[in-house]
Structures are given as C-alpha cells and as structure tokens.
Amino acid sequence: MDGQEFSDRAVMALNKNKLAWAEGEIIKSMNHVGKMLKEIHDKAYWKNGEYDSFEDYCRKRWDMGKSRSYQLLQAENTKLMLSDITKGDLNKSTIVETLNASKLIELSKVEPAQAIEIVVEASKDGKPTAKKIRERLPKNVKDRIVTADTVNPVAQPWPDNPSEVLKNTCPSCGHSF
Numbered sequence: 001m002d003g004q005e006f007s008d009r010a011v012m013a014l015n016k017n018k019l020a021w022a023e024g025e026i027i028k029s030m031n032h033v034g035k036m037l038k039e040i041h042d043k044a045y046w047k048n049g050e051y052d053s054f055e056d057y058c059r060k061r062w063d064m065g066k067s068r069s070y071q072l073l074q075a076e077n078t079k080l081m082l083s084d085i086t087k088g089d090l091n092k093s094t095i096v097e098t099l100n101a102s103k104l105i106e107l108s109k110v111e112p113a114q115a116i117e118i119v120v121e122a123s124k125d126g127k128p129t130a131k132k133i134r135e136r137l138p139k140n141v142k143d144r145i146v147t148a149d150t151v152n153p154v155a156q157p158w159p160d161n162p163s164e165v166l167k168n169t170c171p172s173c174g175h176s177f
Contacts (some may be wrong), residue, residue, distance in 0.1 A: 030100055034076035041073055073102035081112050082119075092116060096125055102130040109141040 037058070038111065040046055047056035058069040079099065086092040099107070107115040118136045122128035 002074050006144040030077070031076075034072040034079075034101055034104075037069060037072050071105050072101055074108050075101040078104045078108040078112075078115070082115060086116060092120060095119055095128065099128070103128060103133055106130050106137065109137060136172040153154070 041054050041059070044054075046054050047092055049056040051060060055066040055069065058064040058066070062069075079096065080160050082096045082099075083093065086096050089115075096116075096119070103119070107119060110118065118133055122132035125132075
C-alpha cells in the first residue's frame with residue numbers, strides 16, 4: 001500500500017466516523033422535536049392567549065398539521081414507554097434510544113412488549129428501519145394510520161410516573177384519546 005492509498009483510506013474512515021456522528025446529531029435533533037412538543041402539550045405552555053388550542057399553536061407557530069403534531073407526541077410517548085420497560089437491559093434500551101419518530105410511530109400500533117420483540121427482530125440484520133418494523137407488524141394493525149383521532153391507547157400522554165394508569169383525556173387540552 002502506497003502513501004496515497006493509505007491517505008485515501010484514512011480520509012474515508014474519518015468521513016465514515018464523521019457521517020455517523022452527524023447522523024446521530026440529526027436523530028437527536030429530530031427526537032428532541034417530539035420531546036419538546038410533548039412538554040409544550042402536557043404542560044400547556046401554548047396557553048398564552050395567542051393560540052386557541054395545541055393544534056392551533058402547532059399550525060401557526062410551526063406550520064405543522066394536527067395529525068403530524070399528534071404523531072410526534074405519540075412517538076415520544078411510545079419512546080418513554082419502551083424506555084421504561086427496557087430499563088436494565090442495555091441491548092434493548094440502546095436500540096430504543098436510537099429509534100426516530102417514523103419507527104416509533106410504527107411501533108406505537110402494538111402493545112409495548114410486542115413492540116420490543118418487533119424492534120429486536122428488525123435489528124438482527126442491521127439497523128431497524130420503519131420498513132423492517134412495518135413488515136413485522138401484525139396484519140390487523142399494519143395499515144393503521146396514526147392521527148390525533150386514532151392515537152393508540154398505549155401511547156396516551158404519560159403522567160409523571162409512567163407506571164400509573166392513564167386517563168382517556170389529555171389534562172392540558174381536553175383532547176380525547
């Protein structure tokens with residue numbers, strides 16, 4: 001191997017590492033949107049006199065429709081739920097931490113224990129993708145569309161203690177699930 005070939009390989013390896021880092025930052029940023037929307041929704045920060053509802057806030061402030069805003073809330077709720085049940089299992093909790101909103105929305109269509117099984121199975125041949133997860137969903141939920149009106153009961157807004165029994169109405173805005 002000559003010096004140029006070694007240099008090219010080193011640059012490619014460095015670029016691969018930088019790409020992985022940058023992609024990780026993007027995932028963190030995307031996941032942070034759901035986390036912050038959940039905070040704004042659950043703590044009713046949007047109630048400042050400028051907005052009539054959480055949906056109105058998302059539409060006017062972020063140009064985000066009702067369905068998308070509730071999909072992101074559901075994704076965050078699902079992540080909290082899955083994180084809660086995978087505590088103590090480093091492999092599973094690490095997988096859960098890397099899931100983005102599209103993957104979490106797919107997983108929100110099933111019960112948490114089944115969601116964990118699906119994501120572990122989808123991870124066996126590389127990174128779990130939303131497509132791999134969707135392919136492993138039971139047929140009766142695969143085509144379920146997640147909207148504000150069809151939020152899966154397992155992904156309702158969580159109280160401070162996720163182990164508590166959940167209500168069917170959002171305490172902040174009164175939205176029924």
